[in-house]
Amino acid sequence: MKKLTGSRIGNLVVVVAVVIIPLLYAGLLTLTYQNPTNRLGDMTAAVVNEDSAYTTTLASGEKKTLSLGAELEKALTEPDGSQDVGFTWTSMSEAQARAEMGQEKVRAILYIPADFSQKVSLVGSKDPSQAATQRLRLVTDDGINYLAGTMARTVASELTNTLDSQGSAQVVDTLLLSVSTIRDGMVTASDGAATLADGTTTLADGTTTLSDGADSLSSGASSLTVGVRQLADGSVTLTSGLTTLSDGTATAASGSQQLADGVASLSAGTSSASAGASTLADGAKTLSQGTSTLVSSAGTLADGVGQLSSGSGTLADGVSRYTQGVDQVAAGAAALQAKATDPTSGLAAGIAQLQAGIGESGSTDTSTLTGGVTALDAGAAQVSAGLNSPQANGVSLKDGAAGLASGVTTAQQGVASYTAAVDQLATQCAATGASAEFCAALQQVSSQSAALNTGMSQASAAAAQVSTGVSQVADGAAQLAGSTSALSQGTTTLREGVDRLASAVGSPSDVTVPGNASSPQTLLGGINAVAGGLSQVTTSTVGGQSVDNSAALRQGATQVAGGLATMNDQVPALTSGISQLDNGAASLSDGATSLASGLVTLDQGAGTAASSAQTLADGVARLASGAASAQTGSQTLSSGLATARSGSQTLADGAAQLASGAQDLEDGAGKLNDGATTLADGLGDGVDQIPSYTQDQRETMSSVASDVAGVDTVREHAVANNGAGFTPMFMSLALWVGAIALFLVLPALDKRDHGERWWASAIRPATTALLLAMAQAVIMMVAVNAAGELHAANLLGLALMAIASSVCFMAINQACVASLAFRGRFVSIVLLSLQITSMGATFPIETAPRFFQWIHPFLPMSYTQLSFRRLIAGGGLDGIYLQTLGVLLIWTAIAVCVTLLGARLRRGRTPLPADNALAPTAA
Structure with missing residues (x-):
C-alpha cells in the first residue's frame, strides 16, 4: 500500500x-440541555427581607412575638438536608440584590414585605376581619434571561407550599388553638357554675327552713306528748257518748223509714197533677193563639168591609170602563193559558226539568244535584280521613309531613356540622403531614360543602312548605266535610220546595171551580178558570142565544153597594166582642202555663224528697251500725293511746337531735353557696376574655390560616412573547x-x-x-x-x-x-x-x-x-x-x-x- x-x-x-x-452538534447540545431543571440549586437567588418582628396580643390575652420573615429567610438560606428550596438563596439588601442581578450573579430576588408578620398576626386577634393572605414577590428579568422567569414559577410554587405549611402550623399552634372549643367549654362551665350557685342558694334556704322545721318538730313533739295524754282521757268520755248515740240512732232509723214511704206517695200524686196541668196549658195556649188570630182577622175584616163599601160606589162608575177592557183581558188570558199549558216550554214542563236536575233523595247519579252533593260529601270525608287518620304505619299524612319537616331540619343541622368538620380537616390536611393525594381528594370533597349546604337549606324550606300545605289542606278538607252536610240539607230543602212549587202549579188540565173545594186548587187550574170565565163575562148564552151582560152587571153593582153599607155598620160590634174573647184566652193561657210549671217543680221536689227520705232512712241505719262499731273502736283507741304516749316521748328526743344536725347542715350549705358564687363569677370573667367570632370572621381566619402567604412571580422588562x-x-x-x-x-x-x-x-x-x-x-x-x-x-x-x-x-x-x-x-x-x-x-x-x-x-x-x-x-x-x-x-x-x-x-x-x-x- x-x-x-x-x-x-x-x-x-x-x-x-x-x-x-x-x-458534534447533537452531542454538545444534548450534553448542555441534559437536565438543566435539576440544577436549579446552582443558580443564586437573593432574599430581601424587609419584615420586622411584631408583638401581638392573642385572643387569650397572651403576648406573642412573631418574626415570620426572619423564619422564612432562615428556612431558605439554611435549609434542612431533606428540604428542596429551589435556588441557592443568599440574604441581601435590595440595592445589593439589584446590582448583582445586573451582573448575572443573581437570577431572582424574593421580596418579603415590611408588614408580613403584622398582617399574619391579625388572624389570632380579637378582630381577625382585617387579616388577608400575604403576597411575596419573586422577581426575574427577561432582559437578562427569559427561561429564568419560567424556572422561577416552579420555585414560587414550592415556596408557596413551604409558606402555607410553616405559616399554617405557626398560626394554628400559637394563635388559634382550640379558641372556639375553649370558649364553648367555658360558657358551659359558667352556666353550670351559675346553676350550681343557684342550687346551693336554694340548698341554703332549704336547710334554714329544715332547721326551723326541726325546732318546730321538737317543740311539737313535746306538745304531742301532752296532747296524747289528754286524748287518752277524752277517749273514755267518747266511749260513753257513743253508747248513748247507738241507742238513739236505732229509734231514728224506724221513724225515717215511715217518712220515706209518705214522701213517695206524695211524689206519685204530684206527677199526675203535673201531667194534667201541662195538657190544660197547651189547650189554653192554642185558644189564645186562635183568639189572637180572630182579633187580627176581625180588624182586617173591618178594614175590608170599609174598603168594600167605599169601593162599591166606585164599582158602579167603573163597570162601564170594565166591560170595555174585559175583551182585552180575555184575549190576554187566552194567550197566558196557551203559554202556561204548553207541554214542551210551559210552566209545568220547566218545573219537571228542575225536579229531574235536582234528583231524588239518596240518588248516587252524579249528573243530578243530589248525586253530586252525595259524591262530594263522600270525597271530602275520604280526603279528611286520608290526611288526618293514621295510615298503615300508625301515622297520619299530616303528622308525617310535620315529621318530614322536622327530620329535614335535623338533617340540615347534621350536614352543616359535617361540612364544617370536612372544611376544617381540609384546611389542616397539609399541616398534619397527610399525602398530597389525600389532601387533594379532601379539598375536592370540601369544595362541595357550599352546594350541599345550599341544597339542604332548599330541601328544609321545601319540607316546611309541604308541611304547611298539608296542614292547610287537612284543615280545608275538615271544613269541606262539615260544609257538605249543610249543602246536603240545603239540597233536600230545595227538593221539598220544588215539590211544593210543582204541587202549587198543578197540571195543564186542571180547572179550578169557585166554591168547589174538591176541584184542583192550582195555579194552572186558576189560569184555565180565569180564561174560561172571562169568555163568559162579556157574553152568556140563554136558550142558545148570546146575551149582552153589561146592563145586568151595572144594575147588580148598584145593589151590592147598598148591601155593603149595611154590613159596614155592624163590623165595630163584632170587633169589640172578639177583642174581649182574646184577652180572656190570653189570661187563661198564662195561668195554665204557670200552674203547669209549678206542678212540674212540685213533682221534681216531691221526687227529690222521696229519694232523700229513703237515703235518710238508709243513712240512719248505717249510723246505728257505725255507732256500735265506734263504741268498740273507742275502747281499742283507749288502749292504743297508752302506747302512743310512750312513742311520742321518743319522737321528741329524736326531733331535738334533728334540729342540732340541721343547724350544722345550714352552716355548711352557706359556705358551699359562697364558693359556688365565686366560681360562677370567675368563670364569667374568663368567658368575657375569650372572643366570640362571627361567621365572616371564622371564614376569614380559616382562609388565611390555610393560605398564609403566596409567591407572585414578577417578570421585569417582560418581552412580548416566547x-x-x-x-x-x-x-x-x-x-x-x-x-x-x-x-x-x-x-x-x-x-x-x-x-x-x-x-x-x-x-x-x-x-x-x-x-x-x-x-x-x-x-x-x-x-x-x-x-x-x-x-x-x-x-x-x-x-x-x-x-x-x-x-x-x-x-x-x-x-x-x-x-x-x-x-x-x-x-x-x-x-x-x-x-x-x-x-x-x-x-x-x-x-x-x-x-x-x-x-x-x-x-x-x-x-x-x-x-x-x-x-x-x-x-x-x-x-x-x-x-x-x-x-x-x-x-x-x-x-x-x-x-x-x-x-x-x-x-x-x-x-x-x-x-x-x-x-x-x-x-
Whole structure:
C-alpha cells in the first residue's frame, strides 16, 4: 500500500471532520440541555427581607412575638438536608440584590414585605376581619434571561407550599388553638357554675327552713306528748257518748223509714197533677193563639168591609170602563193559558226539568244535584280521613309531613356540622403531614360543602312548605266535610220546595171551580178558570142565544153597594166582642202555663224528697251500725293511746337531735353557696376574655390560616412573547451562519496582479463581505422584529449591534478560511457549536456543565445575545453594550491579524498550498 503523503492525511482529516459534524452538534447540545431543571440549586437567588418582628396580643390575652420573615429567610438560606428550596438563596439588601442581578450573579430576588408578620398576626386577634393572605414577590428579568422567569414559577410554587405549611402550623399552634372549643367549654362551665350557685342558694334556704322545721318538730313533739295524754282521757268520755248515740240512732232509723214511704206517695200524686196541668196549658195556649188570630182577622175584616163599601160606589162608575177592557183581558188570558199549558216550554214542563236536575233523595247519579252533593260529601270525608287518620304505619299524612319537616331540619343541622368538620380537616390536611393525594381528594370533597349546604337549606324550606300545605289542606278538607252536610240539607230543602212549587202549579188540565173545594186548587187550574170565565163575562148564552151582560152587571153593582153599607155598620160590634174573647184566652193561657210549671217543680221536689227520705232512712241505719262499731273502736283507741304516749316521748328526743344536725347542715350549705358564687363569677370573667367570632370572621381566619402567604412571580422588562425570549440566541446564530455563507461565495483572499501589495488580497474580499454582512444584519433585524412581533424597545440600537456582530463574525470566518483554507469552515462550525452550548441564551449558564461555564466568558455570542436581549426588552445587564463591543473588537482584531498573516504567508518563500476556497490568483 502506498505511504500516505501529507495531503492525503489532510484529506483524511477533512473526511473525518465532515463525518462527525452531526455528532458534534447533537452531542454538545444534548450534553448542555441534559437536565438543566435539576440544577436549579446552582443558580443564586437573593432574599430581601424587609419584615420586622411584631408583638401581638392573642385572643387569650397572651403576648406573642412573631418574626415570620426572619423564619422564612432562615428556612431558605439554611435549609434542612431533606428540604428542596429551589435556588441557592443568599440574604441581601435590595440595592445589593439589584446590582448583582445586573451582573448575572443573581437570577431572582424574593421580596418579603415590611408588614408580613403584622398582617399574619391579625388572624389570632380579637378582630381577625382585617387579616388577608400575604403576597411575596419573586422577581426575574427577561432582559437578562427569559427561561429564568419560567424556572422561577416552579420555585414560587414550592415556596408557596413551604409558606402555607410553616405559616399554617405557626398560626394554628400559637394563635388559634382550640379558641372556639375553649370558649364553648367555658360558657358551659359558667352556666353550670351559675346553676350550681343557684342550687346551693336554694340548698341554703332549704336547710334554714329544715332547721326551723326541726325546732318546730321538737317543740311539737313535746306538745304531742301532752296532747296524747289528754286524748287518752277524752277517749273514755267518747266511749260513753257513743253508747248513748247507738241507742238513739236505732229509734231514728224506724221513724225515717215511715217518712220515706209518705214522701213517695206524695211524689206519685204530684206527677199526675203535673201531667194534667201541662195538657190544660197547651189547650189554653192554642185558644189564645186562635183568639189572637180572630182579633187580627176581625180588624182586617173591618178594614175590608170599609174598603168594600167605599169601593162599591166606585164599582158602579167603573163597570162601564170594565166591560170595555174585559175583551182585552180575555184575549190576554187566552194567550197566558196557551203559554202556561204548553207541554214542551210551559210552566209545568220547566218545573219537571228542575225536579229531574235536582234528583231524588239518596240518588248516587252524579249528573243530578243530589248525586253530586252525595259524591262530594263522600270525597271530602275520604280526603279528611286520608290526611288526618293514621295510615298503615300508625301515622297520619299530616303528622308525617310535620315529621318530614322536622327530620329535614335535623338533617340540615347534621350536614352543616359535617361540612364544617370536612372544611376544617381540609384546611389542616397539609399541616398534619397527610399525602398530597389525600389532601387533594379532601379539598375536592370540601369544595362541595357550599352546594350541599345550599341544597339542604332548599330541601328544609321545601319540607316546611309541604308541611304547611298539608296542614292547610287537612284543615280545608275538615271544613269541606262539615260544609257538605249543610249543602246536603240545603239540597233536600230545595227538593221539598220544588215539590211544593210543582204541587202549587198543578197540571195543564186542571180547572179550578169557585166554591168547589174538591176541584184542583192550582195555579194552572186558576189560569184555565180565569180564561174560561172571562169568555163568559162579556157574553152568556140563554136558550142558545148570546146575551149582552153589561146592563145586568151595572144594575147588580148598584145593589151590592147598598148591601155593603149595611154590613159596614155592624163590623165595630163584632170587633169589640172578639177583642174581649182574646184577652180572656190570653189570661187563661198564662195561668195554665204557670200552674203547669209549678206542678212540674212540685213533682221534681216531691221526687227529690222521696229519694232523700229513703237515703235518710238508709243513712240512719248505717249510723246505728257505725255507732256500735265506734263504741268498740273507742275502747281499742283507749288502749292504743297508752302506747302512743310512750312513742311520742321518743319522737321528741329524736326531733331535738334533728334540729342540732340541721343547724350544722345550714352552716355548711352557706359556705358551699359562697364558693359556688365565686366560681360562677370567675368563670364569667374568663368567658368575657375569650372572643366570640362571627361567621365572616371564622371564614376569614380559616382562609388565611390555610393560605398564609403566596409567591407572585414578577417578570421585569417582560418581552412580548416566547419568540422574543429566544430571538437573541437565534439572531446570534443566524449572523454566524450568514458569515459562513459569505465565504462560500466569496474568496477569503484575492490577488489579481502580482505587482500589488500582499495585504490587498485580503482587503478587497473583506470590503465586499463587510457590505454584505451589514446588509444581512439590517434586513434580519427589521424583518424579524416585524414578522415576529418582537416590539423591540430600541430597534435602531438593535440594528447597529447586529451590524457590529455581523462584522465580527465575518472577520472570524474570513480568518478561518484565509489561514486554513476550506478546513477553516470546520473550525467555524466547531466555534458555532461551542457558542450555542455555552452562551446561556436559553437556560441560565449555571445549569450547563462546568466546561461550558468555563468557556462562556471568552466567546462573542455570550455577549451579543445579552445585548440583543436588553435592546429588545428595554432592560438587562448593566454596561453590557460596552462589554459586547469590547469583546467583538478583540475578536475582530485577532481575526484581521490572522487574515493578514495568511495573506502574507501565501506571498512568502514557502506559500501555503493552493486552496479552492481562495481565488485562483491568490496562490
